[in-house]
Amino acid sequence: MTDTQDLDLRKAAILEAVVSEYIGTAQPVGSHHVARAAGINVSSATIRSEMVALEREGYLMQPHTSAGRIPTDKGYRFFVDQLTEPGVLGPVQRQKVSRFFEQVHCEMEEMLERTSSLLSELTSYASVVLPPSHEAAVARSVQLVGLGPRVALLVVVLADGTVEKRSIDLAEEVHEEVLAAASVRLHAAAHSHPLGGVTVTAASGDPRVDHVVALALSALGELASEAHDRVFVGGPSRLAAAFDAVETVSAVLATLEQQLVVVSLLRDVLERGLSVVIGAEHGYESLLSCAVVVAPVSVEGQPAGAVGILGPTRMNYPQALAAARVVGERLGQRLHESFDPTAGAAPAAEHRPRRRARGRR
Amino acid sequence: MTDTQDLDLRKAAILEAVVSEYIGTAQPVGSHHVARAAGINVSSATIRSEMVALEREGYLMQPHTSAGRIPTDKGYRFFVDQLTEPGVLGPVQRQKVSRFFEQVHCEMEEMLERTSSLLSELTSYASVVLPPSHEAAVARSVQLVGLGPRVALLVVVLADGTVEKRSIDLAEEVHEEVLAAASVRLHAAAHSHPLGGVTVTAASGDPRVDHVVALALSALGELASEAHDRVFVGGPSRLAAAFDAVETVSAVLATLEQQLVVVSLLRDVLERGLSVVIGAEHGYESLLSCAVVVAPVSVEGQPAGAVGILGPTRMNYPQALAAARVVGERLGQRLHESFDPTAGAAPAAEHRPRRRARGRR
DNA sequence: TCCTGGCACTCGGTACAATCGAGTGCCAGC
DNA sequence: GCTGGCACTCGATTGTACCGAGTGCCAGGA
Structure with missing residues (x-):
């Protein structure tokens, strides 16, 4: 029926x-x-x-x-x-996107942040950008830096230019040299390995070094799994304009402030292979009057985060879908060009991406 | 008259x-x-x-x-x-503050972010936390990491546990060894120096290394001056509740999204030595119906950022003043304990800070 | 059988008047 | 110089009438 x-x-x-x-x-x-x-x-x-x-x-x-x-x-x-089929961006918007991706040139975080603003500007709704997970990310450099006599900072540089860190409590005082030795061992073990799978096989001669290394390794493990619980939210102010009840605005914003919720919402949508979630379809009561449009970002076919648009259920779906898709695609290319080591590094102004043509005319 | x-x-x-x-x-x-x-x-x-x-x-x-x-x-x-004199926090709130500062134990950024949430929770207004400027910050470690053949990342660890980075375009392809050599020279020159005043005196034998070092130094200079244009905004959703016109909310949020505006507003207030700015007193049209309460954060007498509260002009000033002052003070102590190298590093759960007693009973 | 025009009905929104009441300005008197 | 009293204002609330957009239903026509 x-x-x-x-x-x-x-x-x-x-x-x-x-x-x-x-x-x-x-x-x-x-x-x-x-x-x-x-x-x-x-x-x-x-x-x-x-x-x-x-x-x-x-x-x-x-x-x-x-x-x-x-x-x-x-x-x-x-x-x-x-x-409705995806819809096409208007010429003005398309130009905005192009200009954006031509001009932007900065660290990962800032790029994602700005992408989020772009998306929000294109659609007049709030936007969300979910960065690539770190599980698969390759470490470029791992380093231990002493901050105080009993505190060290584990600094990891990933191939995509992201830097992660975590402070480590070294129960007892540790000499600079021990730290340095541990740092070298870690770097050697982790370099060019995915963050998730770093192990140190042989023990060094020095048990103090081994101890520090062990501590750092566990911190590294935590980093790999935890650290990606971030999202970049753009243009929350536009939500205020999209709804008219001030309590709705307040509730939605409050939810958006909880990064964890947003992350799991997006992941959930991605996993279910959807691109649009409307009203009660996601389980979040506070977002009942919202819809979310999601597009995956992929770098060379590998999933690398997502972009999303959050607006009222009566949002302009064709436009939002088009915007999310285009921006997601371009962002993927951009990440590839800028950060993927196998690619030709320095991003030039014009690159017609090699195609995987998708009915975009 | x-x-x-x-x-x-x-x-x-x-x-x-x-x-x-x-x-x-x-x-x-x-x-x-x-x-x-x-x-x-x-x-x-x-x-x-x-x-x-x-x-x-x-x-x-x-x-x-x-x-x-x-x-x-x-x-x-x-x-x-x-x-009105500063006012005193209620017992519940005071307890929240104490518990917060006893429990929180994490990187600088996260701490500031959480502090911002705390302040917002205490007052039911939005809050702003301005991190310490980097001008005076001392570098703990400086490193160059190659990302692609022509791109390197300058990674700087500061004494307060902050990590700053900047990607550097190396016009031409640069060998790993050259990068490493430059990295070593930079580290030596910058270690324990304030970010603003790093210089490399003597030239190395290798002009390629010198070139890279020069590039990195200029990037370092930019970092020192630029990088602190960040603020941590907490609880924007509470603004929606504080105003009733949805356009007001939208305008205020839009302004809050422009970090630059917020930063300069706060700096301006600090410079003028004020702790409260009401309505038109700051020059921002979109914040006409807002008031800002600011309290400086200082570490051992040195200015180290600020905390602020942003609410409607009809905000509860005594309470806001009290909250800002207390949180600012505690945050300063906390930063001192956790990050200042001269202090006893590992922060224990209970530390009666040595005081500089201020009529707080 | 299905579509259509017509019709009676519903009900939110607007317009208008009456009323209420919180609040004011003014003033005479203590 | 303060006070109580009084007339007045004006937004908010209530009630009434009305309009119109919209509905459901139905009889008649393709």
Whole structure:
């Protein structure tokens, strides 16, 4: 009964009209408006009866009798899945993207941060950028630096230019030389290895060194698994404009402040292979009135984080999908060019990426 | 005429009553309410005539005839300067602060970030934490790490545990050994020197090394001056609750997103030696309806950043002042204990800091 | 059978008046 | 110089009427 897959063609057209108009106006849409919409050639009366059916099937709802209809989450879902293809960015936006990726030249973090701003600017919603996981990242350098007599800092430089660190409590006082020796051993063991899989086989002659190395290794392990719980959130201020109830804004922002929640939301979406999550589809109560559009970022086919857009459920899906996809793709290329050691390093202004052409015209 | 300094005692009492009540209720305050307030022993009629005077002198205003009065920026200013002393934190809050500083144990950035959350939680406003400037920071380690054939990363570890980095474009391909040699020279030159004042005197034998060193030095200089344009903003979601117009929220958040603006605002306030800035007193139009409370953070008497609270002009100043002051002070101590090399490093759970006692009971 | 125009009905939004009440300014009197 | 009293203002609330967008239903026509 609720077989979703195919709504009768006319119903689909009506649903599309309702969603499109509601996205634009934020006002409940009445049968007359739908009748006037392009591609609909039946009277408003007919549309009314169809709308009753759509409502019964859960695609639409009425805020109150004698008002127009607004889409339900299910309605949006159908719209996104069946009625709309990715959409294309406008020329202005496309230019913004191009210019951005031509000009940006900086550390990883700053790049992600700015990408996040870009995405937010393109769509007028908040955006989220999830950095590549460190599990697979290759260490370029590992170093122990003494901070105090009993505190050392483990500094790891990854191939992508990221630097991670962690302070280590050395229960007892440790000599500079011991630290240095440990640092050398660590560097040798970790260099060019993925962060997750560093081991030190043989013991050195000095048990004090071994002790420090062991401590550092466990810290390294923690880094590998933990450190990627960061996201870059862009343009939260635009959320205030997208909603009208101040409490909604407050609740959504509060959720966005909890990086952990955002990270797991994004990961979850990615794992489920989705690109859009609407309203209650994710489990977060505070984000009930939000939708999230996600696009993966990949470097040479390997997953390397994601970009996301967070807006009201009545967001402009085609546009958001297009923006996320394009920015995700370009970001992947950019990461590849700038940071991947196998590539030609210094990024030139113009590079037509070698294609894996995807119906983008 | 507008001599501010002294309002007649009774006027001052009335002003105080109005401000206090308005801070609590956000409703215009009428003469009857004031008459009922503690410490006021005159009739509402008398108060009315005094209020007329206060309004004429610019301390109060009426949203419309036949409404109560609300304070102007000038009114708040007088309240803060003359009518209120710092205030004391409630026991619950004080406990939160203590527990926080006992438990927190992590890198600099995370500590600042969390401090920011703490401050926001204490006050229910947004908070801002300005990290210590790097100008004076002492380098613990300087390192060059090759990322690609023509790209190297300059990694600097500071005594406070901060790590800064900057990628360097080496116009031409550079050998690992050259990089290593340059790295060693840099480290020697920079170790234990303040970031701002690193120089390399003698040339090495190898011009290629010298070239790389020169590039790195200039990058180092940039780092010293630029890198501190960061702030940690906490609890922006609470702003949504503090204002009621959604556009205000949006404007304020947008301003908060521009780190640069926030940094210069804070620095400006610090330089002017103020601890409170109200409404139009700072020059930022978008923050017209905001007030900022700032407290310096100092480590052993040296300025080391600041903490700030950003809320509506009708914020609870005594509480905010107290919170900022206490957190700023504790943060300074904490930074000292954790990161200052001259101190006893490993921070134990209980340390009665040696005081510089300040009327805190 | 399905679509359509027509019709009665619903109900939120707006406009308007009446009322209420918190608050004011002014003034005569203590 | 303070106070109580009084007339007045004006936003907020309530009630009423009305408009109009929108609905559901139905009889008639392709």
